[in-house]
Amino acid sequence: MTATPQSASASGDGPGAQPGTAPAPGPAAAPPTRMAGHLRLPGAVALAITIVVGSGALVSPGVAFQQTGSAALYAWLIAAAVTVPLLVVFARLGAELPNAGGVAGFVQEGFGRSWAAGVEVMLLGTFSLGIPGIALTGGYYFQQIPGLGAVPAWLAGIVLLAMAGAVVAIGGAVSSRIQLVLALLMTAGLVAAALVGLSGGAPADHLPPAELGSLATGVTALGAVFFAFTGWEMLSFTTEEYANPRRDFPRVVVISFVVVTTLYVLLAWAVQTRLEEGDPAAASAPIHAVVAAAAPGLAWVVSVLGVVIIAANLVGAVWAASRLVMSSAREGLLPKPLARLSTAKGTPPRRAVAVCVAFFAAVALCTATEVVSLADLLTVAGGNFFLLYLFAAVVYARLRTGARRYAGAAVALTLALLSLTFGAAQLVYAAVLLAAGFLLSRRAA
Structure with missing residues (x-):
């Protein structure tokens, strides 16, 4: 068969070509600028659960029970209800604006690069x-x-x-499968711990009274349990990796919310079924105490489960943080090499993960010298994560029209009023970080 000029050229047999030689290589493919969309519904739901369920599930049920007794169960139900409008905001923004910058990316869309840089520094x-x-x-x-x-x-x-850094550095596709296994283990373990606590303990006798006074008492423990409902704001940093973010991100938020809320209510019910209000273990290791009271021989399993839960939580957290670092480098706030993606897989470079892990390890080491305490770390971080919901609500109100704009403004106003209850040092820390990022971006421009 006689070759056409096109096929001859393609095979290296055209004019001027040497027999047996390969064609001259074309220009090298440019590295991708966005991460590959590999996250599908099961892996994304697993990642969401492992990001949200962490130390809050292990400690908060006991703290709330110590504060309000059996009315604590109302605190969990109220916190879940309060979280719903916040998650609606995140679900819609994440579906419409998928990016590795998370909340900072939302802010950039609504208010421009300088304000987004401020949020990035606050997030860091x-x-x-x-x-x-x-x-x-x-x-x-x-x-x-x-x-x-x-x-x-x-x-x-x-x-x-x-x-956790090693798992994230392997690559998103493998990491998501590992998270799926960890999510199944931790969910099954926590459900089992709750059921062990509820079995044989007359749980119906420990439900809160159906009266307004008990409901009002439960509200006073809202602050103790709301931290357990944070984490979906970190999930927003993974939306660039969704295969179909518009379809799947809202589904992930809904499914993970139902699973997480069910877990929390079961654990809280088990705590107030098995423990006494004055039990000191309720404030430090309530789930361990619940299992120890019901099945003493299995108490050590809770310690192992706690490590698995925190390990899974850390994988999700490092995943989100490395995406933030990559996004900030892509925008010029951090060194550009941290934004360079793999040509083959479109995943963040391992150096971004390594930088995150090294810095976090240095901060953890500071607690060994009593420079900072664990309570300080969690308190300040928890307040800043709450402010992320506020920023997202403000962006939502700005980008919407009509009734949705008013709804977003109402959520933002409510969150702003609640943030005034934070300590002055907390608000100053957040404001300084926000201003620093804003000024750095302006100077670079």
Whole structure:
């Protein structure tokens, strides 16, 4: 068959070509500028659950119970109801504006680059406290495993951070499968712990009274349990990796919310079924105490489960933080090499993950010298994460029209009023970070 000029050229047999030689290589493919969309519904739901369910599930049920007794169950139901409009905002923005910058990307769409840079710096300051705090919580649970009590919590926390970084560095596709396994393990483990606590303990006798006074008492524990409902704001940093963000992100938010809320209510019910209000274990390790009261021989399993939960939580947190670092570098706020993606897979470079893990480990190490405490890390980070909901609501109101704009403004106003209850130091820290990022962006421009 006689070759056409096109096929001859393609095979290297055209005019001027040497027999047996390969065609001259064309221009190299440019590295991708956005991450590959690999996250589908099961993996994305698993990632959401492991990001949200963490130390809050392990501690908050006991703290709320100590504060309000059996009325604590109302606090969890009210917190879930309060979270719904916030998640509607996140679900819609994440579906419409998928990006690795998360809330900062939303702000950039609504208010421009300078304000987004301010949010990025605030987020970097928040992750730098919250993620080491999560790691240290895992370190304390690590110490509860028989035979490991002598291991310093800060060292165990750093090891957990390193392991989380290794999982994230493997690549998003593999990481999502690992998270799916971890999500199944932790969900099954927590449900089992709750059912063990409820079995044989007359749980119906420990429901809160159906009266207005008990409901009002439950509201007073809202602050103690709301931290357990944070985490979906971190999920927004993964939307660029969704295969179909417009369809799947809202579904992920809804499914994970139902699973997480069910877990929390079961755990809270088990705590107030098995423990006494004055039990000191309720404030430190309530789930461990619940299982120990119902099945003493299984108490050590809760310690192992706690480490698994924190490890899964850390993978999701490091995943989100590395995406923020990559996005900030892409926008010029951080060094450009941190934004360079793999040509083959379109995943963040391992150096971005390594920088995150190294910095978080350094902060965790500071707790060994008592420069900062675990309570300080979690308190400040928790307040800043709350402010992220406020920023998202403001953006939502700005980008919407009509009734949706008014609804977004109402949510934003409510969150702004609640943020005034934070301590002055908390608000100053957030404001300084926000201003620093804003000014750095203006100067660079």
